[in-house]
Amino acid sequence: MYEQDFPHKRYQETLNFLEKHIAKDLNILDLGVENPLTELLKKKNYKVENTKGEDLDLDFSNVKNSSAEVVTAFEIFEHLIAPFNVLREIKADKLVASIPLSLWFSSAYRSKTDKWDRHYHEFEDWQFDWLLEKAGWKIIDSKKWTNPVNKIGIRPLLRKITPRYYIVYAQRIV
Template sequence: MYKNTFPSKRFRHTLEFLQKHVNTDETILDLGVENPFSKIMTSQGYRVQNTKGEDLDLDFSSVKNSNATVITAFEIFEHLLAPFNILKEIEANRLVASIPLKLWFSPAYKSKTDPWDRHYHEFETWQFDWLMEKSGWTIKDSAKWTNPVKKLGVRPLLRSFTPRYYIVYAVREN
């Protein structure tokens, strides 16, 4: 199958979860610019359109003007100052979203070279669930997985059994 062709465990788990909840005959608006995972979705038969790089904290036009039946948001909400706002503005009534979880043994991510590549939020599961609920979404399914690394040390050991990623399938009754 495809398990050995993806660059990471995260992509494999994300695709399996997406395939569980979204058919390839549906249209997807993926929040964020085209990326390796949106290309994987397209290669698996999904019809995917990405947002154009606008500031999703301030500009909701892509979600307001989209006719997509499903919104995907893979590791993007942690970069936004106020993800509640875009979640409220989404017109589609189905959402698949994933986030990296806050790890007690590792600080929030911040790139040393790219001023936009940082995590304003790193959620605990209950915080993301609450964000979804407060913005009008009902979580119907969720999953977590670890992200082990091939290094020696205490942190790598902790990463082998501490969940790093959280994904949800949510719906909104309009």
């Protein structure tokens, strides 16, 4: 049950936030490969193009060459060693980005089978805000939400009351 329900709340919160800030006629470059959230955005009539799976710590070519007016980054920056660098290379003047927040009762995520599916960073909200500001972005709006699980125990209880995800809408500072 948990695995089936997990993306739906996150996807719905993300979509609601995006709809609040981004018009559907704007071109979006989504950092990361095409995924189920990309498909949902396209079904909702957003014009979305994804990066191609390049290592965004080292290769900014798709970001630099994009003419998109908006860049989205949904749970991408925690996988990068130096997200500051790609944030500085974005040409668009609008950014919508979400991250998983650091949880004091749970260690950072690390897949045991996929060398790329791990979190180098799990930010606190103030750290992510500072990163964006230092990279030339002004946060206009933000939101946090929880990720409850249908299990019994102390950590599942803490997940019901502790925000896990953080999303921001930011504009480039000229």
